[in-house]
Amino acid sequence: MVLGIESSCDETGAGVVSGGRLLGAALSSSMDEHARFGGVVPEIAARAHLHALAPCVRTAMAEADVRPSDLDAIAVTSGPGLSTALQTGVAAAKAYALAWNLPLYGVHHLAGHVAADTLEHGPPPGRSVALIVSGGHTSLLLLGDLARDPIVHLGDTRDDAAGEAFDKVARILGLGYPGGPAVDRAAREGSATAVRFPRAMLGAGFDFSFSGLKTAVARHVEAEGTRAPLADVAASFQEAVADVLTAKAVAACRAHGVDTLTIVGGVAANRRLRELAASRCAAAGLVLRVPPPRLCTDNGAMIAAVGELLVDAGAPPAGLTLATDPSAPLTRAALAPASR
Known part of the structure; x- marks a missing residue:
């Protein structure tokens, strides 16, 4: 039974996972506080995490009906993300790990997104392709055992991530922030073939x-x-993004002889x-x-899911020397402690 904590950006999440099942979760978002700035302000996010973390942990554990003595480990996002938010x-x-005498695991945020799907569809296949699409990342990955094997990058974005493009286009169209849901709502009344x-x-x-693509939208408007x-x-615009993402993801599966595609991250909620x-x-x-939309965006349950996989695999905990890494590359699910 693992408690997971997520605080990499503007959402504070806590979740309790056991046996691949989500037992309890709580989420607090500071998104409304950032909306007037058109994006996330790191110090505002960090302060919001400071206020929300303990209540989220209490709520998640109460919903799961567990006590600290029931837990086997704690997992936390230690990178990548906003530096001050991660530190909080x-x-x-x-x-919590010190007070409750529990092992502590550092988890890569993007591995958490991949593991979120296990809470809905069960253990991951032995070999698969994952498409991660979020505000800061767009990557195609070749996966084996998430807890044991290295993660192979098949492709990444060379500039804007898909979610970042949604935010920028929403700003161009005057739709507000966050851009993903705003563009999706507006697109329901439009034609996907109106502009090529x-x-x-x-x-x-x-x-x-x-x-x-973002520039093409700006010039068209x-x-x-x-x-x-x-x-x-x-x-x-939405059709152009979805077209490229899905075409490349399916091609990657064919090229590597994989029969399962997993799509995760905030943009995976896009209709x-x-x-x-x-x-x-x-x-x-x-x-x-x-995964269902509630598990696509940042949450503590996905971090707990990775933590449980690591515990089951016998991975060594990071311990209290764990450091944050705001630009951590995605090579493995677990992030190592700081060197002594």
């Missing part, structure tokens, strides 16, 4: 690029002015991405795994 979460996790926006790097390996129906622009992925995976004979 890791400091809290160390305090570019599909960057569609046939060039497994890397991604969304900066040019500037040229058309009020004649450009907002809903059509939103739907056409059109889920629809197109389901259609293309069905046509290619692939199994598609996508």
Whole structure:
């Protein structure tokens, strides 16, 4: 039974997982405090984590009906993310581990997103491809055993992440922040074929690029002015992103002889991405795994899920020398303690 703590950005999460099941969870978001700035302000996020962490842990444990003595370990996001936000979460996790005499595991935030799907669809397959799409990351990964094996990058974004592109296009269209849900809502009333926006790097390996697409949207809106129906622009932009993401993900599965595709991260909650992925995976004979929207965004349950995998695999805990790494590369699910 593992308590997971997440504080890498603007959401404070705690979750309790046992036997691959989510027993209790709590989430507090400071998103409204950042909205007027058009993005996350690190110091505001860190202060919000400071206030929300203990209540979230209490709520998650109460919902799970567990006491500290029932826990086997604590897992915490130690990278990547906002430096001060990570420090707040890791400091809290160390305090709980010390007070309750529990082993402490440092978890890579993106590995947490991958593990979130196990809470919905069970243990991960022995070999799979994962597409991570979020505000700061867009990557195609070749996975083995998440707790034991190295994570192989097949492709990454060369500039804007998909979620970042959604935020920037939402700002161009005056839809507000966060951009992903705002664009998705606007696109429901528009035509995905109204504007043929570019599909960057569609046939060039497994890397991604969304900066040019964002610029194309800006130029289209500037040229058309009020004649450009907002809903059509939103739907056409969203279609371009979903088209590239799903085409490359399916191609990666075929190229590496993998029959399971897992899509995770905040953008995985996007309605059109889920629809197109389901259609293309069905046509290619692939199994598609996508967690429910509540597990796509940052949460403590996904960190607890990685922690349980690490405990079951006999991985050594990081202990109280665990340090944060705001730019931690994704090579393994566990992040090591600081060198002495």
